Amino acid sequence: MSEILEFWGEWLPTLLDGLLVSLKVTAASLALGIPLGLVLALAVKAKSAPLRIAALIAVEIGRGTPALVLLQFTYFGLASTGLTLSSYAAAVAALAACTGAYTSEIIRAGLEAVPQGQSEAAIAIGFSRMDQLRYVVLPQGLRIAVPPLLGFSILIFQSTSLCYAIALPELMSQAYSVGSNTFRYMPILILAGLLFAAICIPATLLVSRLEHRLDRHTR
Amino acid sequence: MIQTPILKPGPRQDGPHPDHAAAGRPQPSAPVVRIENLVKRYGAYVALHEIGFELKSGEVVAIIGPSGSGKSTLLRCVNQLEQPDGGCITVAGQRFEGGKEHSRAALDTLRRTVGMVFQSFNLFPHMTILRNVSIAQERVAGRSRKDAEDRAMHLLARVGLADKAGQYPARCSGGQQQRIAIARALALDPQIMLFDEPTSALDPELGLEVLAVMRELAESGMTMIVVTHEMRFAENVSDRVVVMADGRVIEEGPSRELMRDPKTERTQRFLHAVRDR
Numbered sequence A: 001m002s003e004i005l006e007f008w009g010e011w012l013p014t015l016l017d018g019l020l021v022s023l024k025v026t027a028a029s030l031a032l033g034i035p036l037g038l039v040l041a042l043a044v045k046a047k048s049a050p051l052r053i054a055a056l057i058a059v060e061i062g063r064g065t066p067a068l069v070l071l072q073f074t075y076f077g078l079a080s081t082g083l084t085l086s087s088y089a090a091a092v093a094a095l096a097a098c099t100g101a102y103t104s105e106i107i108r109a110g111l112e113a114v115p116q117g118q119s120e121a122a123i124a125i126g127f128s129r130m131d132q133l134r135y136v137v138l139p140q141g142l143r144i145a146v147p148p149l150l151g152f153s154i155l156i157f158q159s160t161s162l163c164y165a166i167a168l169p170e171l172m173s174q175a176y177s178v179g180s181n182t183f184r185y186m187p188i189l190i191l192a193g194l195l196f197a198a199i200c201i202p203a204t205l206l207v208s209r210l211e212h213r214l215d216r217h218t219r
Numbered sequence B: 001m002i003q004t005p006i007l008k009p010g011p012r013q014d015g016p017h018p019d020h021a022a023a024g025r026p027q028p029s030a031p032v033v034r035i036e037n038l039v040k041r042y043g044a045y046v047a048l049h050e051i052g053f054e055l056k057s058g059e060v061v062a063i064i065g066p067s068g069s070g071k072s073t074l075l076r077c078v079n080q081l082e083q084p085d086g087g088c089i090t091v092a093g094q095r096f097e098g099g100k101e102h103s104r105a106a107l108d109t110l111r112r113t114v115g116m117v118f119q120s121f122n123l124f125p126h127m128t129i130l131r132n133v134s135i136a137q138e139r140v141a142g143r144s145r146k147d148a149e150d151r152a153m154h155l156l157a158r159v160g161l162a163d164k165a166g167q168y169p170a171r172c173s174g175g176q177q178q179r180i181a182i183a184r185a186l187a188l189d190p191q192i193m194l195f196d197e198p199t200s201a202l203d204p205e206l207g208l209e210v211l212a213v214m215r216e217l218a219e220s221g222m223t224m225i226v227v228t229h230e231m232r233f234a235e236n237v238s239d240r241v242v243v244m245a246d247g248r249v250i251e252e253g254p255s256r257e258l259m260r261d262p263k264t265e266r267t268q269r270f271l272h273a274v275r276d277r
């Protein structure tokens, strides 16, 4: 047992480097992907048919394509067309696209959950379409979307582990390389799993508490 | 039976905003709302069949009739929340023909001229009560925040809720929420107020405080169209009553006369049914 702890102690810094990369990729993907999701959600509800159809297609492609395929595409696929991205940039691009597609549905559901009467009241007091959205529908709809968005963020964090496939030195890749150097896969994978859990379990608890609080506050 | 005058009686203190002067406030006897041959369809279903009536400035009209008869639809056509399919609605001199697109400017003017109060209040739950009443003044009328808030406080005081200004709507009773909704609708100094069953979602005693505010508003000279099941309000506060059934106006007349001595058998049956409840 103490031997395993020693092994963990030796390689923990390596895994923490990987964890940091995972967190950075998660943060960047969300920072780009959630605004993209908002834009797609609005475009899917737009009056203009071409815009609507384009957005729908983008969302369906983003949701229909496995994240691993998106990653391979941004890293290897684009490289073959001459656009070479670093593994970090490719990871962020792929996961942001995935985030945009999924969160557009979450955000759209949030916006649609805002009662019709809210928009009608806004129209009746003369709000422009932009102001209806900005002051009435978005603040309420996004608030409804916060818990599922946070839940999705945890999934994106977990799916950074797929980035081992494009040689990004994130947590999972680091664990693999330690494993292949030391031939001790089991303990290092357990440590990686513990690190994932150390982030995901508190985050999940936090989300459900937040969900409760938001529930209590509205109506 | 309606006690506690919450609004101060006497001459109206919130006359039309100077901006409206340009649009030309109609002469006292000229119709401020004229509805002609109004038709509204939902798919193949005809919700309004060639409705027509007029409203003079300062007049209060109650619309009564069984559920599903098209009262809400009619009211919502007046401020173009629903687009009519035929006929014409003229509001404060501005014509809105059915089946046509209207310019943004025409709709903006319309919505500043017409205030609306909904059955379910529809206050903005994420804004304080003060903000609910001030925001349109800033965004739509372009008033400064200070002016908007001063005016909002004045209106909240008039509906008896100045002490609630900093709270959120969820903390208020239904009657209080509806009074705030009235203040919100008054904030842009409309010439006409539309009420769609403003007390139907309320317990009777909470309904009374809303009716008291409406009564004072009527006495202050506001032009009002009130869809209501409150027969006493229709009889005692409104000048005229319009009875609707199946998307048609089946009877209209001075309120006391119509309520006491309805001409059509359909109206008699309806009044009988609501009064028995």
Ligand SMILES: Nc1ncnc2c1ncn2[C@@H]1O[C@H](COP(=O)(O)OP(=O)(O)O)[C@@H](O)[C@H]1O
Pocket (backbone or CB within 6 Å): B042, B045, B047, B065, B066, B067, B068, B069, B070, B071, B072, B073, B074
């Ligand atoms: N958005 C809509 N789509 C389809 N039918 C509607 C819609 N709104 C109202 N209707 C129909 O129009 C009729 C009149 O409705 P409404 O104006 O709400 O009646 P009232 O307010 O007198 O109860 C009803 O039969 C209702 O079902």
Ligand SMILES: [Mg+2]
Pocket (backbone or CB within 6 Å): B071, B072, B073, B196, B197
């Ligand atoms: Mg109705």
